[in-house]
Each structure stands twice: as C-alpha cells, then as structure tokens.
Amino acid sequence: MTLWLLGDQLHLPTVLELDLEHVLLIEASAVGQRRRYHPQKLILVLSAMRHFAEELRAHDIRVSYLQASTFEAGLREYATAAGTPEIVGFEHPSAGIDATRRSVVDAVGGSIELITSPLYLSTRAQFDAWAGPHETDRRYRQEQWYRHIRTETGILMDGTDPVGGSWNYDSQNRETPPADWTPPVAPRYPPDALTEAVAEELQHEYPQTWGAAAPFGWPVTRTDALDALDQFIAQRLPEFGRYQDAMVDEEWALAHSLLSMSINIGLLHPREAVDRAVAAFEADAAPINAVEGFVRQLVGWREFMRHVYRRAMPQLATANQLEQQRSLPPVYWDGDTDMRCLEQTVRHVYDRGYAHHIERLMVLSNFAMLYGAEPAAVNEWFHLGFVDAYHWVTTPNVIGMGSFGTDVLSSKPYAASANYISKMSDHCGQCQFDPTATTGADACPFNALYWNFLDEHEEQLRATGRMGLMYSHVDRKSEEEWEAIRERAEDVRQKIAAGEL
Numbered sequence: 001m002t003l004w005l006l007g008d009q010l011h012l013p014t015v016l017e018l019d020l021e022h023v024l025l026i027e028a029s030a031v032g033q034r035r036r037y038h039p040q041k042l043i044l045v046l047s048a049m050r051h052f053a054e055e056l057r058a059h060d061i062r063v064s065y066l067q068a069s070t071f072e073a074g075l076r077e078y079a080t081a082a083g084t085p086e087i088v089g090f091e092h093p094s095a096g097i098d099a100t101r102r103s104v105v106d107a108v109g110g111s112i113e114l115i116t117s118p119l120y121l122s123t124r125a126q127f128d129a130w131a132g133p134h135e136t137d138r139r140y141r142q143e144q145w146y147r148h149i150r151t152e153t154g155i156l157m158d159g160t161d162p163v164g165g166s167w168n169y170d171s172q173n174r175e176t177p178p179a180d181w182t183p184p185v186a187p188r189y190p191p192d193a194l195t196e197a198v199a200e201e202l203q204h205e206y207p208q209t210w211g212a213a214a215p216f217g218w219p220v221t222r223t224d225a226l227d228a229l230d231q232f233i234a235q236r237l238p239e240f241g242r243y244q245d246a247m248v249d250e251e252w253a254l255a256h257s258l259l260s261m262s263i264n265i266g267l268l269h270p271r272e273a274v275d276r277a278v279a280a281f282e283a284d285a286a287p288i289n290a291v292e293g294f295v296r297q298l299v300g301w302r303e304f305m306r307h308v309y310r311r312a313m314p315q316l317a318t319a320n321q322l323e324q325q326r327s328l329p330p331v332y333w334d335g336d337t338d339m340r341c342l343e344q345t346v347r348h349v350y351d352r353g354y355a356h357h358i359e360r361l362m363v364l365s366n367f368a369m370l371y372g373a374e375p376a377a378v379n380e381w382f383h384l385g386f387v388d389a390y391h392w393v394t395t396p397n398v399i400g401m402g403s404f405g406t407d408v409l410s411s412k413p414y415a416a417s418a419n420y421i422s423k424m425s426d427h428c429g430q431c432q433f434d435p436t437a438t439t440g441a442d443a444c445p446f447n448a449l450y451w452n453f454l455d456e457h458e459e460q461l462r463a464t465g466r467m468g469l470m471y472s473h474v475d476r477k478s479e480e481e482w483e484a485i486r487e488r489a490e491d492v493r494q495k496i497a498a499g500e501l
C-alpha cells in the first residue's frame with residue numbers, strides 16, 4: 001500500500017505512526033495554476049512538500065515525489081515506475097477532491113481506499129451524530145457544537161463543567177491596546193536554499209499570481225512550525241484574548257497565533273496547539289480568557305466550519321440570499337484607496353497573504369458586503385489571496401460568516417459601520433474620512449453603505465429577529481436623512497467601482 005498525501009496533509013507524526021513503507025507526493029502544476037494564487041501560498045505549499053519528502057526519507061520511508069502537469073499524469077508516471085498503484089489516502093475536506101483522486105486512480109487501473117482523516121480534532125461521524133439528519137434547511141450554531149465537543153473531549157473541562165465556570169470569556173476579549181503597547185515580534189523563518197529554489201521556479205511555472213513573493217517568512221518545516229507554536233504560547237498567548245478583536249495602524253499581527261497556514265497543511269496538528277495552550281493555562285502562564293478564546297477558535301470554529309461546509313455544499317459555494325451582484329471593486333486588487341482601514345488591510349494581504357480575523361471579517365468582508373459584492377466573487381478573492389486559504393475553510397467563512405450569503409451558520413450579518421472600526425482600531429485617527437459623519441464628501445464611506453444596506457435588505461434582515469437594535473435606529477431616521485444616505489451610498493459605490501475613492 002502506498003500512502004498518497006496531498007500538499008495540505010503533511011503531518012509527520014501521523015505518517016510515522018501509520019508505519020507504511022511508501023509515500024507518494026505529486027506536485028501537479030495545474031492545481032496551482034487554477035487561480036492567481038498568492039505567490040507566498042504557492043511557495044509555502046511546494047516548499048513544505050519538498051521538505052516533508054526529505055524528512056520522510058530521513059526516517060527511512062520510501063518516497064515517490066513527482067512533478068507533473070496533473071494528478072493523473074503524475075499517477076501514470078508512478079504506475080510506470082512502481083506498478084499498479086494500491087493507494088490509501090486521507091479523506092479531504094474540500095468538495096470534489098476525493099472524487100478526483102478516485103477517478104484518476106481508476107483511470108490508471110489502480111485501487112484507492114480513503115480513510116477518516118486523522119488531521120482534525122473531530123470526525124465526520126462525531127459531527128453527524130451531534131447534528132442529526134442531513135436536512136437541506138438545517139441551520140447550525142457554533143456555540144452549541146463548541147459546548148458539545150468540549151464536553152465530549154474533556155478539553156478545558158472540570159468534570160461536566162467548563163474550567164473557570166464559564167463556556168466563554170468574550171466579554172474580556174474586546175480591549176484595544178494602549179498607545180504605548182509593543183506587540184511581541186512575529187517570528188520569521190527566512191527561506192533556505194530549497195525555498196529559494198521554489199520561489200525562483202515560481203516565476204516560470206506560475207506566472208499568474210497576485211501578491212508579493214518576498215520577503216517570505218512562513219514556516220515550511222515541522223521544526224519551524226513547532227518553534228512558531230512555542231513562540232506563540234510563550235509570547236503572544238497571554239495577550240491573545242484581550243486584543244483578539246483589536247486593529248492597530250501599521251501593525252499586522254498583534255497577538256494572533258499566525259498558525260493557520262501551518263495547521264492547514266499539517267505541519268502542526270490542531271490538537272498540538274490546543275494541548276499546548278491548555279498546558280500554559282494549567283501552568284499559570286496564560287489567563288483563562290486567552291486560552292479559552294484560542295481553544296474556541298480551533299475546537300469550536302475551525303471544526304464547525306469544516307463540518308458545516310461538508311453538509312451545506314454544493315449550495316454553499318454560490319449561496320446569495322441577499323442577491324448581491326456587484327463585482328469586487330479594484331481596491332481589493334490594488335489597495336489604492338483613501339480609506340485607511342481598507343488600504344492597510346489589503347496591503348497586509350498583498351504583502352504576506354495574511355490578515356487577522358477582525359481585518360478579514362470587519363473590514364474586508366464587511367466592506368464587500370455593504371458595497372454589494374457577489375459572495376462567490378469575494379470568496380474567490382479570499383481563496384487566491386491568503387496563505388491559509390482552502391475551499392473548505394474559506395467558503396463557510398466568506399460566504400456564510402462574512403457575506404451572509406446564507407443563514408446556515410449565523411443568524412445575522414456581521415455588518416458594521418465606521419463606529420465599530422473607530423472603537424476597535426486607531427485607523428480612523430490616520431484617515432481623511434470622518435467616522436462620525438454619514439453623508440457629505442468627508443463622511444466615512446462605511447456609514448452610508450451600512451445604513452443603505454440595512455434599508456435595502458430590510459425585509460430579510462428585520463425578519464431574522466436578531467437585528468432589533470439596528471432597526472430601532474433605522475426607524476428613527478427621517479425621509480430626508482434616507483434620501484441623503486441613498487445619494488451618498490450611490491456616490492460611494494460609483495467611486496469605489498471606478499477606483500476613485
């Protein structure tokens with residue numbers, strides 16, 4: 001049996017435990033050429049695959065490492081050298097990948113068995129047993145799943161009670177740092193010769209990319225990913241909770257873990273990150289609000305998104321309940337805008353293929369939603385632009401959470417005006433627009449778009465029953481105010497579409 005691993009299944013201890021003699025890795029250039037991926041995403045995955053092959057060989061595992069145009073071409077080459085393939089593989093969370101693997105193995109006359117992926121914290125069967133029958137109108141709520149899975153796994157549990165007495169410490173996690181706060185230095189792993197060679201090849205093999213290829217500093221080996229985890233636990237975790245929702249001008253990382261790109265390709269198992277965080281709490285090295293907040297992201301949100309995606313596809317990918325049809329405006333590609341928060345955030349993505357959660361949710365997707373961009377177009381941009389993006393994780397986050405294209409996983413849109421950005425960041429102090437004004441040329445564009453969004457989608461949003469406070473403000477506005485809001489929103493949309501704002 002040969003274990004065929006994909007480029008996001010590179011967890012060394014799991015492979016060593018399976019005790020198989022032969023591992024197959026195929027670099028299929030067609031996969032990386034499907035969209036204008038961020039060059040750092042391509043460098044990350046290709047370099048990590050090549051390093052992984054070296055590590056396996058160092059453990060005396062036979063590795064077939066093939067570079068081919070497609071998986072099928074790679075598998076044919078493998079079959080020519082090694083005979084009819086008898087493959088075992090891990091189930092993949094992204095739609096279509098398992099079917100593709102089965103069909104290419106079929107095409108070369110081999111056999112394939114796909115087993116439950118050991119790379120996650122929960123299994124499909126576990127989620128399905130909790131969620132019940134797979135009905136098309138089923139809605140899922142993360143908080144319920146999170147409590148269930150904590151109880152089932154015993155993570156941060158004190159018998160049947162949550163450690164500390166509360167499931168959730170979010171109320172302590174909404175601070176913004178003082179002006180003299182210095183964030184911990186984000187770890188950087190300068191490219192070695194192998195990574196440099198990948199970066200060089202990229203220019204010929206993958207000329208159609210979006211984003212800066214250098215400087216590249218993400219971990220591409222398990223050793224470096226473990227070091228990044230160590231550094232997070234020691235230096236960033238204690239403040240992770242309190243500044244989790246904050247944004248700071250000219251600061252891209254704050255106290256976030258910067259681990260998604262490593263976890264999503266298997267350099268780290270999510271359980272390793274969770275266990276280390278819990279151990280820090282038990283050693284009094286990090287407070288409960290930080291540790292619970294971090295655990296919730298991985299045990300709650302990440303697992304939840306993966307399972308809901310599986311059950312809500314294929315409809316999820318094109319869900320568009322608000323019927324938003326605009327194309328993504330040019331600012332998402334060139335970052336050229338006077339809106340300080342948007343300019344900074346797009347630059348973060350362009351420079352590193354990374355922005356932290358609140359930038360993704362409350363700036364990038366909030367703005368796209370208020371502007372009226374089509375959720376699938378926003379999803380496509382996130383998918384190509386981020387180093388941690390894979391269809392299974394980007395799609396529920398962007399279409400469900402960020403665009404409210406469906407209510408399958410959240411009951412109301414994450415829509416906010418400049419008030420939120422002004423409260424949670426210091427961008428507005430550096431911006432030419434006034435966050436307190438709604439109309440007029442100096443008014444922050446978020447504001448008119450926000451009210452106009454509530455107005456345009458009133459029928460659906462008011463009916464959610466969770467927007468009462470927002471609609472109480474809507475109800476207080478006069479007809480003259482609405483007229484000015486509509487005019488300003490229209491002006492903003494035209495200028496944004498033309499790249500003039």
Ligand code: FAD
Pocket residue numbers: 255256257258259260261263264294297298301302303305355356357358360361365382386388389390393394397398401402
């Ligand atoms: P931290 O803030 O330190 O969080 C810790 C870990 O929790 C992350 O590393 C990640 O593995 C996990 N996590 C937290 N929230 C989520 C979530 N909602 N879904 C899945 N995992 C989560 N995450 C991706 O991994 N890939 C994506 O393509 C992606 N796209 C997103 C798009 C939008 C619009 C939004 C709102 C969120 C998206 N997320 C995505 C989730 C989250 O923003 C990132 O996982 C996180 O910002 C990664 O940075 P970090 O490692 O510093 O995370």
